[in-house]
Amino acid sequence: MFRADEEFQHHLAPFQPSQPTYSQRYLVNDDFFGQKDPLSDGCPGPIFLYTGNEGPVTAFWNSNGFMKYLAEKYGGLLLFFEERYYGESIPTEECCTYLTTQQVLEDYVELLLQVKKDYNAVACPTIAFGGSYGATLAAYMRLAYPFSIQGALASSSELGYYDTAGWEAHNVTSLTFSEIIGKQYDKTEGCLKAIWDVVDLIDATDEKTILATFNFCNVSALKQMKSSIFTYGLEGLPQSNYPYPIGSMPAWPVDYSCSILTDDSIPLLQRAANVTALSMGYALDGDCLNTPEEGPGNIPGDGPGLSSWGYQSCTETIHVFNSIGRGGNGVRDFSYDDEIAKLKQICIDLYDQVPNTDVLAMRYGGFDIGRTTSNTIFSTGLIDPWGGAGISAQDGGDDAIERGVYFFAMEDAAHHLDLRGWNDADPPNVTATRNEEEEIIMGWVRAHATKSGNEYDKVESDGDIMENVVGALSYMMVY
Numbered sequence: 001m002f003r004a005d006e007e008f009q010h011h012l013a014p015f016q017p018s019q020p021t022y023s024q025r026y027l028v029n030d031d032f033f034g035q036k037d038p039l040s041d042g043c044p045g046p047i048f049l050y051t052g053n054e055g056p057v058t059a060f061w062n063s064n065g066f067m068k069y070l071a072e073k074y075g076g077l078l079l080f081f082e083e084r085y086y087g088e089s090i091p092t093e094e095c096c097t098y099l100t101t102q103q104v105l106e107d108y109v110e111l112l113l114q115v116k117k118d119y120n121a122v123a124c125p126t127i128a129f130g131g132s133y134g135a136t137l138a139a140y141m142r143l144a145y146p147f148s149i150q151g152a153l154a155s156s157s158e159l160g161y162y163d164t165a166g167w168e169a170h171n172v173t174s175l176t177f178s179e180i181i182g183k184q185y186d187k188t189e190g191c192l193k194a195i196w197d198v199v200d201l202i203d204a205t206d207e208k209t210i211l212a213t214f215n216f217c218n219v220s221a222l223k224q225m226k227s228s229i230f231t232y233g234l235e236g237l238p239q240s241n242y243p244y245p246i247g248s249m250p251a252w253p254v255d256y257s258c259s260i261l262t263d264d265s266i267p268l269l270q271r272a273a274n275v276t277a278l279s280m281g282y283a284l285d286g287d288c289l290n291t292p293e294e295g296p297g298n299i300p301g302d303g304p305g306l307s308s309w310g311y312q313s314c315t316e317t318i319h320v321f322n323s324i325g326r327g328g329n330g331v332r333d334f335s336y337d338d339e340i341a342k343l344k345q346i347c348i349d350l351y352d353q354v355p356n357t358d359v360l361a362m363r364y365g366g367f368d369i370g371r372t373t374s375n376t377i378f379s380t381g382l383i384d385p386w387g388g389a390g391i392s393a394q395d396g397g398d399d400a401i402e403r404g405v406y407f408f409a410m411e412d413a414a415h416h417l418d419l420r421g422w423n424d425a426d427p428p429n430v431t432a433t434r435n436e437e438e439e440i441i442m443g444w445v446r447a448h449a450t451k452s453g454n455e456y457d458k459v460e461s462d463g464d465i466m467e468n469v470v471g472a473l474s475y476m477m478v479y
Contacts, residue, residue, distance in 0.1 A: 008114060010084070012091055012098045014106035022084070022091035024107060026115075027061055029071065029078040033119070036075030039449035041123035045075035046445045047116070048127055049149065051108055051141060052080060053134035054309045056087035060134065065421020066434060067129055074442065077124075079115060081108050083137075085308040096311040096351075101360060105141055109148045125150040125448035127441050131416030132156050132386065133317065139391075140364050143373040151375035151404065151444040153437060155416035160389025161319050163366020164357055167389070170367060174322040175330075176388035182329030184238045184383060188258035195234065195261060195331050198272040202227040205269065214273040217288035229291055230272050231325075231332040233279030238385055239415040243425040248281050251425065304346055304355075314347035318355040370395030375404035375444055377437055381413030406440060408433045 006026050011019040034044030048067045050060055057080050064080075071078045082089045084107060085099045092098065116122045126149045130138030135157035142152035160170060167173060185191045202210060203226050207219060210226060222229075234257070240246070241254045250256045257275045260266070266274070282289045304310040304318065320340060323330035347353045365372055370391050380390030393400070393407045400406070410418065412427040418434050 008111050010091075010107050010110065014103055014110060023089065024084065024111065025057060025082040025088045026111060027057055027078075027080040027082075028115070029068075030119070032071045032075050033077040033121075034075060039124065039445070041449065043121060043124040043449060044119075045077060045124065046070075046127065046442075047077045047079060047112075047121060047124050048129060049108075049112060050080040051128050051130040051134050051137040052082045052086070053130065053132060053137060054083065054086055054312070057082035057089075058087070060131070064129070064131075064419050066419050066437075069421060070438065070441065074445070077119060077121065079112070081111060083107075085311075095306075096308050099308065099311060099315075101137070101140065101316055102363070104137060105144060108137070108141060109145050112148055125445045127444060128152040129419065130154055130157075131419050132158065135159075135416065136162075136360075139369060139373065139376055139378070142376050143364060143369060146374065150448045151377075151441060153377045153379070153419075153441065154391075155379045155419050156381060156384055156386050157378065157391065158319075158386045158389065159369060159391055160367050161386070162317070162358070163361040163368075163389075164320070165361070166367040170389065170394075172389045174320055175324060175328075177319070177321045177385045178235075178323035178325075178330040178332070179328075180383070180385040180388050181235055181238050181331060184241060184254045185234070185258060185331060186329055188255060188262065190262045191258035192329065192331070194258075194268075194271075195231075196326055198230060198261065198268060199227040199325075201268055202230060202272060209269075213269050214276055215282075215288050217290050220291065228332075230276050233276050234331045237279050238383065241383055241414040242417060242420075243412070243427060244423050249278070253278065304343065304350065306350060311351055311353070314351050314353040314355050316356070316359050318343065318347075318357055320357055367391060367395045370400065370405055370407070371397040373403070373405060377406045377408065377440060379408040379410065379416075379418050379433060379437070381410050381415060381417055383412060384415045386415060404440075404444065406436075408436070 006028055007023045008026065009021040010024050011017065011021055013019045032045070036045060038044055039046070048071055050064060050067060052060055061080050067078060070076055083104050084091055085096045112126065116124065128138040128141050128149045128151070130136070130152070135154035136159055138152040139154040139157055139159065142149055160166065160172065182192065185195065207222055207226070210216070210222060211219065216222070237253050237257060240249060241252060244251050257278060260274050261271050263271060277289060280289055280291070304313040323332050325331060325333040344354055347355050370378065378391040380387040380392065391407065392409065396405050396407060410427070410433050411429045413430050417426070417430055418437065422431070422434070
């Protein structure tokens with residue numbers, strides 16, 4: 001458990017003392033700090049920082065076992081920073097004038113320096129960790145503020161999806177995300193057909209029956225397409241398709257859902273209700289099911305809504321994805337290409353903002369970040385829909401290893417599985433990836449602490465992705 005739930009006073013516009021301040025939440029655990037042999041320059045130990053993303057920071061703390069393992073083994077200080085406008089870090093009552101990726105990064109740089117001073121650890125090497133958008137933040141922090149951290153592990157970053165100009169060269173299309181989702185369900189014979197049978201049945205069934213069968217709390221879940229809540233849940237499961245149970249979620253939940261949907265001994269509508277409850281983390285015999293309010297019509301997945309992430313979507317992080325369901329291999333039919341004008345109008349109506357799908361790539365680089373950054377690990381799960389545009393070895397250039405840039409592709413790994421703690425059910429490729437990530441990270445730590453460089457053996461595979469194989473090719477650390 002984190003030992004302290006702290007707050008820091010930031011200016012609304014970072015580094016501008018004339019601006020009002022707000023209270024940013026961050027979590028600290030110093031149980032292990034200084035418990036191992038000290039590093040040079042009077043440093044008690046390394047600092048491991050999680051660059052918090054779109055949600056309460058406690059959620060990321062609870063799901064990140066890898067950093068805790070490293071802190072205990074190497075005497076590290078654990079820091080988890082909460083992103084402004086999420087959790088308890090709310091700068092203004094009205095969302096979200098002071099919310100940009102640049103402002104988030106500047107918050108983290110300023111707060112990190114203060115915490116280092118508080119712990120007499122200014123000379124201590126710091127490694128940033130992040131998953132999903134948090135991975136994007138970790139990678140950007142190393143790229144834009146290399147003096148503040150000595151390396152970054154960016155797990156399951158969506159960086160490539162922001163770089164639409166680079167899609168063609170990487171065989172990415174607007175359908176890539178949905179195609180990866182569909183392939184997971186298509187592994188079970190008859191599952192995709194059952195999904196579309198359910199969609200037809202739900203849309204043809206009266207609201208009263210659906211509310212009773214699915215145990216929804218209110219009719220808001222059924223606005224527009226009544227089947228939307230069912231297909232939204234299916235779209236989310238592949239990201240959490242982990243090989244072991246987590247809370248109420250069973251192991252390999254996609255396979256488990258398909259086993260329910262193809263079970264002819266259960267009425268079809270009841271199968272759909274069971275899978276929807278599973279995907280939302282509910283028990284059908286428990287409390288009624290509150291559906292997430294993500295879209296403007298209160299329909300999950302139908303575009304930016306009234307939330308902090310909705311605002312960020314309208315300014316920086318919107319994704320133009322499409323899905324061909326019936327007749328294709330998706331689980332839902334939609335076309336953001338056809339409806340981009342509609343999405344823009346939604347953003348104008350909600351926030352007076354016009355979305356720019358390429359703004360982050362223009363500011364920090366998209367696929368090209370692999371050629372411009374240093375000391376960064378990009379890890380990707382191959383069954384993760386976000387992995388369809390992951391930063392890979394083809395993006396690193398001939399000098400990637402010399403710059404300390406590494407790429408890992410993990411078979412049978414869902415969204416940032418490598419950041420979770422070790423489990424006996426982990427696929428061998430994930431375990432191997434974590435082992436190598438540990439060696440690379442501690443190489444960066446020792447190189448910074450001793451200012452003498454360090455070697456780590458690695459070999460590049462013949463494929464498009466650098467595989468998890470220890471070999472004979474050594475490199476010099478960048479610090």
